[in-house]
Structures are given as structure tokens and as C-alpha cells.
Amino acid sequence: MTPARQPLVCLASASPRRRDLLLSIGVDADIRPCDIDETPKPNESPGDYVVRLAVEKALAADALTPLPTLGSDTAVVLDGHILGKPRDQAHGAEMLAALSGRRHEVLTAVALTGPAGVLACCVTTQVRLGEINDEQIAAYWQTGEPLDKAGGYAIQGLASVFVASIEGSYSAVVGLPLYETAALLSQQGVPIWNNVLS
Numbered sequence: 172m173t174p175a176r177q178p179l180v181c182l183a184s185a186s187p188r189r190r191d192l193l194l195s196i197g198v199d200a201d202i203r204p205c206d207i208d209e210t211p212k213p214n215e216s217p218g219d220y221v222v223r224l225a226v227e228k229a230l231a232a233d234a235l236t237p238l239p240t241l242g243s244d245t246a247v248v249l250d251g252h253i254l255g256k257p258r259d260q261a262h263g264a265e266m267l268a269a270l271s272g273r274r275h276e277v278l279t280a281v282a283l284t285g286p287a288g289v290l291a292c293c294v295t296t297q298v299r300l301g302e303i304n305d306e307q308i309a310a311y312w313q314t315g316e317p318l319d320k321a322g323g324y325a326i327q328g329l330a331s332v333f334v335a336s337i338e339g340s341y342s343a344v345v346g347l348p349l350y351e352t353a354a355l356l357s358q359q360g361v362p363i364w365n366n367v368l369s
């Protein structure tokens with residue numbers, strides 16, 4: 172018999188990657204995606220932007236549940252500019268061509284509500300992609316993988332063949348920095364592995 176689910180947190184996210192990453196450290200979540208306006212403010216830095224969105228997502232769902240609520244946001248940043256998710260094939264191709272053979276940053280912020288108030292952090296990871304030619308870019312688009320990913324690629328998927336190096340947090344690039352998330356969970360009293368991290 173499958174044991175009953177016992178959600179320890181509410182996850183304000185539609186991302187299956189975030190749910191799976193939390194589950195991978197033994198934290199089951201109640202899923203409550205929320206729709207917020209993701210337009211950057213004028214002159215907002217990428218770091219301020221992802222933290223603001225993570226906090227807004229967490230607070231939007233927090234009102235609906237007694238559980239600590241986690242929100243997160245990931246942005247791919249090239250030369251200081253945020254690349255969002257591809258709108259269409261041409262936009263996806265443009266982003267991948269810009270990232271080809273270059274180093275860029277992936278910023279992921281996490282916010283967690285709870286007894287300690289709203290706690291948030293931001294993790295920056297350096298990723299370098301090898302050269303990607305037009306034929307590969309077109310073939311990659313056809314896989315369907317780029318569509319819902321910041322920067323139009325998924326390090327955990329078929330695009331792993333383009334990733335020459337990574338410095339920082341792999342889980343953060345996929346959508347949730349697990350080292351930092353575990354620290355926030357423990358600060359909010361959420362038990363991980365029977366509290367061995369507290």
C-alpha cells in the first residue's frame with residue numbers, strides 16, 4: 172500500500188521540476204501555482220527581479236494555506252540582460268544562438284514563508300555552452316523541450332549535450348537550489364530527514 176501523502180510545504184509553482192526537486196530531498200508539497208505579472212520593473216537588476224518574483228509567488232499562495240509556502244524564480248542572464256522563456260521558434264533560436272559558445276549566468280531565487288517571516292535567497296550559477304550550429308538549434312526546437320524553460324534550454328534534458336561547463340548549483344539551474352532551500356526549510360522548522368539538518 173502506498174503511504175499517505177503528507178505535504179510539509181505549499182509549493183507556489185506550476186513547474187514539475189520544482190516539485191520533483193523538493194521530493195528528491197523528501198519534502199512532499201501541496202501544489203498551488205499562482206499567476207503573477209512577471210514583467211521586470213525599469214532598471215531592476217536580475218537579482219532583485221528573481222527575488223521579487225519568488226517572494227510574490229510565495230505570498231500569493233501563502234494566503235491560501237497554513238503551510239509554509241515556497242516560491243521560486245529562475246532567469247537566464249546574458250551580458251546583464253534577462254532572457255525569458257521563448258515566445259516562439261524564432262525567439263528560441265535567437266536566444267540559443269546568443270548563448271552559443273558563451274558563458275552566461277542562471278539566477279534562481281527561493282522565498283519561503285513561515286514562523287520566521289518571509290525568508291529569501293538568490294543563487295547564481297555560471298554555465299558555458301559550447302558552439303551550437305543552426306541545424307542543431309532547429310533540431311532542438313523540434314524536441315519541444317525549450318518552450319517552458321528560461322533561456323530556451325534545459326540542462327537536465329537533451330540540451331545537456333550543449334553544456335560545456337557549470338560552476339555553481341546544478342539544482343538551481345533546473346529550478347531550485349537544494350542546498351539553500353534545505354537551509355530555508357530548516358529555518359522555518361520544516362523537518363528534513365527527521366530534522367538532521369536543524
Ligand SMILES: Cc1cn([C@H]2C[C@H](O)[C@@H](COP(=O)(O)OP(=O)(O)OP(=O)(O)O)O2)c(=O)[nH]c1=O
Nearest residue numbers: 184185186244245320321324325326344345346
Ligand atoms: C535554464 C533552465 C531553466 N529551466 C526551467 C526552470 C523553471 O521551471 C523555468 C523558468 O521559469 P520560472 O518562471 O522560474 O518558473 P515556471 O514558470 O516554470 O514555474 P512557476 O513560475 O510556476 O514556479 O525554466 C529548466 O528546467 N532547466 C534549465 O536548464
